[in-house]
Amino acid sequence: MNANNIIKSLTEKFPNEILEPNVESNIRISSYVDKDAIVNVCKHLLETLEFDHLSCECGVDYPDRNEIEVVYHIASYSHPVVLTLKAKLDRDEPQIESIVSIYWNANWYERETYELYGVKYTNHPDLKPLLLPEDMLGEWPLRKDYEGFPNKTAKNLV
Amino acid sequence: MGEIIENVSFTATSAIHEFLKKTPLQDIINWGRKNSLWFLTQPMGCCGVEMIAAGCSHYDTDRFGIIPRVSPRQADVIVISGYVTKKYLPALKRLWDQMPSPKWVICMGDCSISGGPFYESYSTVQNIDEIFPIDVFIPGCPPRPEALIQGFIELQKKIMAREDKGSEY
C-alpha cells in the first residue's frame, strides 16, 4: 500500500468530498474532507484500503477563522501509512456525524472532544462527559477563548 | 451512650480520654501510635509510584512501623500523593471520613502543596491545606522515597511532642 495509490483511490471514489489531498511523505498523507461524507469515507478506508486502526481523533480550535476542525488520524495494523483527515465545522454550532459505527474506539475520543470543544456528534451511542465533572460541561476548556487561568483556578498564587 | 453518673467515667464517654491527655500516660499512648503509622496506598500521580516504592523492600518503611494498607478503614495516615482534581476531591474527602481517628495527612509533592506543574490547570483544586489538616509537607517533584521516610519521621516527632493536628489536645 503506497501513499500515492491511497490518495488516488480516495479522490477517484470521492471527487467532491476529498479536498486538498496532500502527500507529506511516503508514510503521511493528509486531506480535508467534507463533513457530511465522513462516515462514507471512513467506511471506504476500512473496507478497501486496510485502514483498520483509528489512532486518534481530536479537535482544534481556530477562533479567527470561526472554525473548529475535527482531525482524524487513521492508521493501519499492516502498513505504516497514517492518514490525517480534517473536517471543518462551524464554530458557533459544531456538529458532525459520529464514526463509532465504523471504528469502535472512536467512542471515547468523541466524548472527549465533545466535552472539551463542544462538538456535537450525531448518532453517537452515549454522548456524555468523560473526563470532566458534569458541572463543567458547557465551559469547553480547550477552546482558545476559555478564560480559565487565572480567573478560575489558582487562588492566591498569581 | 449510657446515663451520666457524677464522678464516674465510662469508656463510652470521652471523659477518660480527656483525663488521660493531662497525664504522662498519653506519652506512652503516643509512643504506640507513632510506631504504627499505617498509610493508605492510593496512588494519585507520579508521587504515588514513589510512595509505593517507599513501602517496598528496597526502602522498607516497615522498619519504622510504617506499613502500606489498601483500605481506609485500616489506615492512620493518608498521603496525598499528587494532583487533586475537582472530580476526585469528593472521593478523597470520603476516604478521609472513612478513616478512624486519630488520623494524619501528609502532603507529598508540589502538586498537593501548591499545584506544582499543574497549578494553572482548569481541573485541579488548589489550597488543599484549607480542606485537610495537614501535618507534614514534603516538597519535591517527585520527592524521593527517602524524603517520604523523613516526612514520616517528622510526623512521628510531632506526635511525640503532642503538636500534631491529627489528635486533639
Place this chain on the structure above:
Amino acid sequence: MEQTIAPSEMLLHLGPQHAIQPGPYLLDLKLRGETVVDAELEMGYIHKGIEKILENKTYLQGITITDRICYLAALTNNEVFCNCVEKLVGIEPPQRSQYIRVIMEELSRIQSHLLGIGEFSTDLGFVTMFLYMIREREEVLSLIDMVTGSRITHSYLRFGGVREDLPEGFAEKAMSVLNDINKKLDEHEDLYNTDKIYLQRTVGVGVLTAKIASDLGVSGPPLRAAGVAFDIRKNEPYLVYNDLDFKVCTEKEGDIFARIKVRLDEIRESIYIIEQAFDQIPQGPLFPVGTPYGRRTPVMRVPAGEVFCRVEDPRGEMGMYMISDGSDKPYRVKIRGPVFPTMQALPPLIKGTYVADVAAIAASMDGCTSEADR
C-alpha cells in the same frame, strides 16, 4: 450502562480508590450471581488538562510537562514530544544521541514492565513476586538515576539530542545489572509457570482475540499477546532501531498468561537491544552542529506546520499531534496515549467473566490512569 437492575442483579462499584487500581478510576459492574453482565468505566479523576497547559508553555518548558503524562514511561513521552519538534524544525539528533536515547528508553521499558508485572501479581495475591519485581526495578531505576539524575521524571531529552552524556563506567555497570536481571527473570518465570494456582487463574481467562483486539483499537502487549506483530519500532522505525536486531514478541492465545509472557519476553529483548547499542555506540557530538537549534535555545520559534509522530511506549502506540503557528509555543498538542484505548476495551472484555477475575484482567492490561486521563 442501565442503572436499573433486575431483582436478581446487583451493582458493584470498584473505585475510585481500590486495591487493584494503579490510579483512581471507577468501574461499575452489574452482577448476576457471580457473573458480570454489564460494565462501565468512568475516569477523569486525575485529569490535569495537560494539553491545555502545553499550549501555554514554551517548547522547552513543555518537556517537563510531558514527563508527567505517564510517569512510568517518562522517557518515551519525552521522545515523542522531541520527535515532533525535531520534525517541525527539520533537525536530526547525531548518532551518539540516538543511541543514548535508545538505551535509556529501553531501560525505561524494562522498569515499566517490571512494575506492571509486579502490580499484576499483587492483584492475584502473589505478593512475593511484587517484592521481587520491585527489587529488580530499583536496580534499573538507579541506573537511570545515574544518567538523568532523577528516578521517574527525568526531562532528559532535548531537541536534537540529550541533556547529558553517559557517565564513565556506565556500560559495564549497566550490563552487570542487566545480566543479573536476565538470570533472575528465568527464575521468576519458572515460579510463574510452575505455580498451579497462578496457571488456573490466568490460562484461558480474559481472552482477547486478534480480531477483537484490533477492532477495539488496542495496541502494545495486549495486542501482541493475541498474535498481531504490531510494534512501531518495526513498522515505522524511529531513532536507530533499524540498525538493531530484535524481534517482536508475540503469543497466540491472547489470555492473561500470554500478556505476562509477552512482557517478560520484551524485557529480555530490551536487554538484548541495550547490549547491541553499547557495542555499536559511536563517539561524537550530542547535538547537531551548524543549526540554530540545539542545547542553547531556551526560547525557540518553531516554523509553522503540523506533524503526527508515533513511538512505541511500554504500553503500546504513543502518538502526538502537534500544530505550530510559528510562535514559541505550540498551537495545539494532542496526546494519543496507548492506555486510553486499552482502558476503553476493558468493559467489553470483562463482560461475561466472573467477578473474581475482574482484578486479574484489569491488572493484566497494565493501565496507567494518569496517561489515560492526561
